[in-house]
C-alpha cells in the first residue's frame with residue numbers, strides 16, 4: 592500500500608510544524624470523536640452496561656495482538672505505562688548472584704530503574720552496552736555480550752533517541768541459546784515499523800500507547816509470553832479474575848485468574864473514555880499499516896536528510912536506522928541557542944538533547960515540513 596499525506600484527518604494548526612510525535616502524538620478526528628463519546632457516557636452512567644467493562648477491552652487487546660502479530664489476544668494486558676509493564680516483568684524474575692542483566696547505553700529510564708532494583712535485590716550485575724559510534728558495531732557488541740551469565744536482556748528494537756535499529760532476530764536467537772529472557776520496549780516503533788511476535792519471540796513486549804499508537808497519555812500495552820503465564824501481578828484487580836463478568840457474584844471470591852496475560856492488566860483497565868479512543872486509534876493504524884507508514888516517512892524525509900548531511904549534520908546510514916524517528920548530530924560550528932530560538936519563533940517542534948536533535952514524522956507531515964527546519968539550521972552555521 593502506498594500512503595499519501597493524511598493531514599486532513601488531524602487538527603494541527605496550519606502555522607505549526609510538528610516533527611515530534613516521538614514525544615506525544617496528536618489525535619486525529621476519529622480519536623477525538625471517540626473520546627467525546629466516552630465523555631457523553633460519563634454524563635449518563637446509566638448507559639454503561641456490564642459488558643462495557645469487558646468487551647471493548649477484549650476488542651482493544653485483539654487489535655493490539657493483530658498489530659504485533661501475536662496469535663492470542665489473551666497474551667495482551669492493558670497497562671498505564673511502560674514502567675508498570677517493566678515492574679510486572681521484574682516482579683516475576685528470580686536471579687542468581689552474579690547473573691547479568693543486559694541493557695543498552697542511554698536507554699529510556701522506565702526500562703532501566705526496574706532492572707537496577709532487581710539487580711540490587713539479587714546481587715546481580717547490570718551490563719550496559721555502550722555505543723561505539725557505529726550501529727553495526729553496536730549490534731556486534733550486543734551479540735558478543737550475551738553469554739551464559741546473561742539472565743535477562745531489556746532493550747528497545749531501536750534506540751529511542753536516534754532511531755538506530757537493533758538486530759532483534761539475532762539477539763533473540765542468542766538470548767534463547769543462553770536461556771536469557773528477552774524483554775522489549777517497543778514504545779518508539781510499534782505502529783510505525785512492522786513487528787512480529789512470531790518472528791522475534793520475546794518473552795515480553797511493553798509499549799507506550801500515546802506515541803505511534805495515538806492513544807491518550809496513560810495508556811500502554813504489554814505482551815507477556817508463556818514464561819509469565821503463572822506469574823504474580825503487582826496488584827490484584829477484581830476484573831482479572833475468572834467469572835468477574837458476574838457482578839452479582841463478585842464476593843464469591845475467585846482464586847483463579849483469567850488465562851495468560853489477563854492477570855497483568857491494571858485496575859480499571861475498562862476505562863471507558865480511554866478504551867474508546869484507543870480502539871479508534873489502533874483501527875486506523877492497522878488500516879494504514881506500519882509498513883506503509885514507514886515507507887511514507889522515508890519518502891518525505893529523504894531529501895531533507897541529504898540536505899542536512901550536505902551542511903555537516905551526522906545522521907546514521909539509512910539502512911541502519913528508522914525513518915519515522917532519527918537523530919541528527921548538529922555540526923560543531925553552530926549557534927545552537929539561536930537555532931532553538933528561531934525554531935520556537937517559527938513554531939517548529941522537534942526534540943533537543945545537547946548537540947543532538949531528534950526528528951520524528953508521520954502521515955500529517957509532508958516533505959515541505961522539513962524545508963524550514965533545514966533552512967533554519969543552515970542559517971545558524973557559524
Ligand SMILES: Cc1ncc(COP(=O)(O)O)c(C=O)c1O
Pocket residue numbers: 613614671672673674675699701702747751776778779799811
Ligand atoms: C523508549 C521509551 N520507552 C518508554 C517511554 C515512556 O515510559 P513510561 O510509559 O513509563 O512513562 C518513552 C517515552 O518517551 C520512551 O521513549
